[in-house]
Amino acid sequence: MANQLSQLDQVFAALADPTRRAIVMRLCAGEASVGELAEPFEMALPSFMKHVHVLELSGLVQSEKSGRVRTCRLSPEALVGAEDWFQHQRAIWEARLDRFEAYVMKLKKERAAAKQSSKATEKTTNKPSKRKGTE
Amino acid sequence: MANQLSQLDQVFAALADPTRRAIVMRLCAGEASVGELAEPFEMALPSFMKHVHVLELSGLVQSEKSGRVRTCRLSPEALVGAEDWFQHQRAIWEARLDRFEAYVMKLKKERAAAKQSSKATEKTTNKPSKRKGTE
């Protein structure tokens, strides 16, 4: 669990750099050697290798050396893990919106009821409209 | 576009810190003052404020001061933007898996056809099975 959290740290930190995001995007399209990956960047190779290394540490990328060429591929589990984090937050957020809306509805109802009781007998219990989007 | 990219940088960098993720999670459940937010952490207040500031710069959090208390709330657009990035990558990744599978199927077909032509007339065009999962 704590380990998983620090994994999230590493994944987000890895993705905070545009070079590394570009590498991930490239690898989504298929595996590639370090040289192929590095080619579009102006950076010196050792600098570039650091990025690859960060991606490996984060679990986003795996690599394997065969002969003198190191081939990198995406290992999407870490990516999915991070995506899950967002979905979880969104679920909580949306549940809260729902609760908030329910609360507003309850207030409306109570106010209507108060009006009713003061005005004595008049039935206007208008149904609340359904969710109006994500805001 | 470039601006949006650097926004992604900032959002991911903001989320790379467990304190800041905790703040975001807390704010998913509803707005809170700086003091309320800081309460669970052992950190000195100025240090904590830095985290809040980073979150504000990233666009994940908005805040407003009324009297002497500053109230923070989530501004979920940035969160959604980051989530979109994942979904986009996943779409590319999955399309690639599909293409890869199609390629394998084509190979199989060609091999079968080759066998057929060498064996002359024997019809065994076995239909390929459907997707077998994500890996």
Next chain:
DNA sequence: TCTATAGTTAGCTTGATGGCTAACCAATTA
């Protein structure tokens, strides 16, 4: 076997990040 290629290691510089304390407003509240 020599040479070019692909990557790696070591070590340096610069700037950002994450923490702290101390001192300082500015609203509330007694």
Next chain:
DNA sequence: TAATTGGTTAGCCATCAAGCTAACTATAGA
């Protein structure tokens, strides 16, 4: 009006991140 509360500013320090060059290893190809 004096004291408390909630937050802010300023400035320090240690560590990490991202880049570089130079020198090195190991494989592939001529």
